[in-house]
Amino acid sequence: MSVLPGGEAPHSFEFVAAPTDLAPYLNSLYIWRLGDEQLDDVLPAYSGQMVVFAKGVGRMQFDDEVAETSDAFFLAPLCQARNFSVTGPAVLFGASINFRGWAALSGLSVHDYHDCFLQPGTVLEDGTAQTLSGLAQRWSAGEVDDAALLDAMCDIIRRGLSRLPEQHLTVIDKTLGRARSSPSSMISTPVFLTRNGRRNGS
Numbered sequence: 092m093s094v095l096p097g098g099e100a101p102h103s104f105e106f107v108a109a110p111t112d113l114a115p116y117l118n119s120l121y122i123w124r125l126g127d128e129q130l131d132d133v134l135p136a137y138s139g140q141m142v143v144f145a146k147g148v149g150r151m152q153f154d155d156e157v158a159e160t161s162d163a164f165f166l167a168p169l170c171q172a173r174n175f176s177v178t179g180p181a182v183l184f185g186a187s188i189n190f191r192g193w194a195a196l197s198g199l200s201v202h203d204y205h206d207c208f209l210q211p212g213t214v215l216e217d218g219t220a221q222t223l224s225g226l227a228q229r230w231s232a233g234e235v236d237d238a239a240l241l242d243a244m245c246d247i248i249r250r251g252l253s254r255l256p257e258q259h260l261t262v263i264d265k266t267l268g269r270a271r272s273s274p275s276s277m278i279s280t281p282v283f284l285t286r287n288g289r290r291n292g293s
Contacts, residue, residue: 144164
């Protein structure tokens with residue numbers, strides 16, 4: 092976490108444990124808040140994220156492109172650290188999706204989909220994509236509070252998950268085992284962690 096010269100943290104995380112039924116697919120849920128300022132930082136390589144950007148705006152540097160956040164989007168798995176900036180005040184709701192979850196939810200090959208923002212319709216069916224896209228506005232209007240918004244995100248994930256073949260799960264688990272034992276292998280890990288062709292023909 093970045094800290095101001097006076098010792099005051101400019102932003103904060105609230106981590107929320109994933110529901111029991113989603114624990115095999117999620118690292119955690121979280122709420123991130125930033126005060127009335129701009130934050131410039133670096134996000135390390137990590138697994139995919141489902142995000143509702145309820146307040147504020149963010150930008151992330153992807154090679155030669157700077158992408159701007161929308162009300163709802165997916166951050167595809169990152170193969171390398173990325174610079175980002177957020178203009179506050181900002182409130183972000185997120186679901187940190189592990190590699191099993193990314194494969195079961197998106198069906199997208201990380202060989203083709205990584206280090207980028209993805210619109211909800213790229214990952215989800217039309218109905219659930221529209222529901223996700225509307226959550227920021229509902230939160231801003233006071234129709235849902237923080238807890239209800241996270242619950243709605245969980246429901247969207249439940250509706251989008253598909254069953255993975257046991258052979259695929261074995262590949263994921265073995266690949267992650269190698270990655271954990273050798274940090275240098277993390278750069279190539281995501282290529283092996285999703286399956287092709289479920290909804291988007293990747």
